[in-house]
Amino acid sequence: MVSNQRVRLFMLCFCLVNNAVIAATEDENVERKPYIVYMGEATENSLVEAAENHHNLLMTVIGDESKARELKIYSYGKNINGFVARLFPHEAEKLSREEGVVSVFKNTQRQLHTTRSWDFLGLVESKYKRSVGIESNIIVGVLDTGIDVESPSFNDKGVGPPPAKWKGKCVTGNNFTRCNNKVIGAKYFHIQSKGLPDGEGDSAADHDGHGTHTSSTIAGVSVSSASLFGIANGTARGGVPSARIAAYKVCFLRYIITLFSWNIRNI
Numbered sequence: 001m002v003s004n005q006r007v008r009l010f011m012l013c014f015c016l017v018n019n020a021v022i023a024a025t026e027d028e029n030v031e032r033k034p035y036i037v038y039m040g041e042a043t044e045n046s047l048v049e050a051a052e053n054h055h056n057l058l059m060t061v062i063g064d065e066s067k068a069r070e071l072k073i074y075s076y077g078k079n080i081n082g083f084v085a086r087l088f089p090h091e092a093e094k095l096s097r098e099e100g101v102v103s104v105f106k107n108t109q110r111q112l113h114t115t116r117s118w119d120f121l122g123l124v125e126s127k128y129k130r131s132v133g134i135e136s137n138i139i140v141g142v143l144d145t146g147i148d149v150e151s152p153s154f155n156d157k158g159v160g161p162p163p164a165k166w167k168g169k170c171v172t173g174n175n176f177t178r179c180n181n182k183v184i185g186a187k188y189f190h191i192q193s194k195g196l197p198d199g200e201g202d203s204a205a206d207h208d209g210h211g212t213h214t215s216s217t218i219a220g221v222s223v224s225s226a227s228l229f230g231i232a233n234g235t236a237r238g239g240v241p242s243a244r245i246a247a248y249k250v251c252f253l254r255y256i257i258t259l260f261s262w263n264i265r266n267i
Helices: 002-029 047-062 065-071 089-096 210-219 256-266
Strands: 033-041 072-076 080-087 103-106 139-144 183-188 223-228 231-236 244-249
Touching (some): 033 089, 047 065, 047 072, 065 080, 089 103, 139 210, 210 244
Antiparallel strands (some): 033 080, 033 103, 223 231
16 A cells, blocks of 8 residues: 555656656757837836846846846837847746736737838728829829939829829929829929039939839839838839829928929919
């Protein structure tokens, strides 16, 4: 009888130890992943104090001060209170039960949506019936760094002539030789060109890229297989793809109000 009890006790101890060894071995074989430890709103403490508090909290879970410093990636303390650290799942679970911790969640990679801005805003093209006739009569005046008419976003294939109400002009110049039925107007205001590289102030050509990007976001035609060096591949389009564009190079100039007045008179 006593012998049987000893055997059972031995077996129980063996199982407990074995399970602990297996769990430890599994953790060693699982790569630590970045976890975000969210602790609510930022406190009045300095960022240094917040970082030290985060370290102390992490150390209670890791059990080793130097290892805790090695595993902590970043501390948040200005806008929110929290930190990022490389953890095993059981360490993340333990941290989530610590006082002052709101939540602990694994860092995940988000899908880029640079070609899907309007879809993100809920303006999915397939859900709405567009009136191309009304859209094509809209003229958008873009006050920015100019425009690159050769961009695929401004292809005027199948686009009719400018609206009869259009009274503006297409002013050509250095590196800017034409408009089209999509980009119907262009003008630069040569109020101040001092300090600009040669040729950048005497036409509506976009040497910066910002005006081209903004114009395509507003009224660019659909361009399939668009991406940024292979990232966020998809169809890029403007919010009103059939609208016309009048581009004005003004962002490097002083008297923007001059262009506002001119723009209102001609659109």
